[in-house]
Amino acid sequence: MSPEIFETVIGLEVHIQLGTESKLFCACSARSFGAAANSNVCPVCTGQPGALPALNRRAVQLAIRAALALDCRVAPRSVFARKNYFYPDLPKGYQISQFEHPYGLGGALEIEADGRVKKINLERIHMEEDAGKLMHDIGGEKLDGSLVDLNRAGVPLIEIVSKPDLGAPAEAYQYLTTLKTVLQYVEVSKCDMEKGEMRCDANVSLRPKENHGGRLGVKVEVKNLNSFKAVQSALEYEIERQAKVLGSGGRVAQETRLWDADLRQTRCMRSKEEAHDYRYFPEPDLPPLAISAKWVEEVRAELPELPQARRRRLREEYGLSAYDIGVLTAQRALADYFERGMRSQTPPPSAKLLSNWITTELLGRLNAGNLEVAQSPVSTENLAALTALIENGSISGKMAKEVFGRMWSTGRAAGDIVAEAGLSQVSDDGLLRQWIETAIRENEKAAADVRGGKTRAVAAIVGAVMRESRGKANPAKVNQLILEILK
Amino acid sequence: MALSEKEIEHVAILARLEISAAEKTRFGKELGQILDYVEKIKGLDTSRVDPTASVLGDEDVFREDAVRLFPGAAALLDNAPDKEGPFFKVKKVVE
Incomplete structure (x- = not known):
């Protein structure tokens, strides 16, 4: 049997770190990336006897915001639960999570796949605390024990669980990219994967195409996916592996597999039989979480324009190309930069010209310097003024590049640099x-x-x-x- | 009804408990009695009672999102059974 007779069914579980200052249940910093190990711990997040959790209001607010951005229903009452297991990254012996009654239900995310829009439905979103970090060796040198850093323990996360609506690894990639853009837009999280602010596990199964819509095949969970590319590669590998097993008349084992990015293959981590039995029960130290309709509406009112709506508006309002819009809206800060620039000049500069300068010169320099848009030495007002000088013939495009270089190094306005250096184009x-x-x-x-x-x-x-x-x-x-x- | 030896072994593994053969029989019987009692309670009509997830009441209790570093972080490490540099040290675990 050839792989073409199977269809692929993928569901993703994505963990997102909520952009709070402090941890979910204690006042330790939630932003200790790069800090000395265990410098950011307290009795609560190290599980000392008698220490009690106190819920971070801002974390709940950001969680609600994420739910609304994903068209998810916010439950008026949800319950924190203890997920019990023994592992040294979790000093209490349980993780505080939500199980039977998550705060967010349903929802959907629209992605673009093969040039058309596809709706990916969501199962649920729940809040939970992060675990600590384990080290088994230092720089390749094996240790006689494992080392534990609890700086991350207790950092607030949401887990977004999709329905098995993804039909191909490329769709999974699109889903993650879109999800990241949306959550960055609404400022729920920076979603920096290198800092572990966005993590993904994938569930994948195959079934014969003739069973479309029917019973799902046995699924395999793939972990250790550290980049969107890794998700796509791991899924591609796993689909081929499962197709081979099924194609030769075998059965896929229900198991958790780890992606090995160096060997570019998945390997078995644990089978279902060994899987943890978490014995969930309601967290007795926290009351059920009541989220009033009023609170939800307050959060909704603060919600900024979502990327999809913004793309549409930029096309209609400024007539920009799909490519330009794609680049500008990939980061909210960049789209903001563009629109503020358009508004800063009277009459407004050419949208196409300003957009060109942003997507080529500005982005080029920002990327080369590894800078955020907010750190740009050239303000949007100054860049818009520069494009206005090009438009009215005061300077040529070639001169403008030189002027831009000086604006970048000095942070000064285009007009000042032009006047001072006598660069102004002569039309006399x-x-x-x-x-x-x-x-x-x-x-x-x-x-x-x-x-x-x-x-x-x-x-x-x-x-x-x-x-x-x-x-x-x-x-x-x-x-x-x-x-x-x-x- | 007493829990089977297999069920007791499963629970003991999850709870990281080492128990003797005699204890397996004893705990099987005792846990069975507790579960029988739960069965009895389940017979009550609770159709007009809301499920209780907590006895703390339904009031939300929040902490504002402000960082206050705990001054005794080093002492927490010192209290651990074992450490290495700034790390807690545990028996080797590889998953």
């Missing part, structure tokens, strides 16, 4: 005519050609004027004047 007839007459004398052959009707020869004279003026002459104007003089 008198001066231009002087340059042109010199250029004609030095290029007699070209001048004769132009007089004889070979207007293309004008380029040589324009070039001479540009050299003479050290690039300050307005080339269009020069071109026009030469043709007049040599008529």
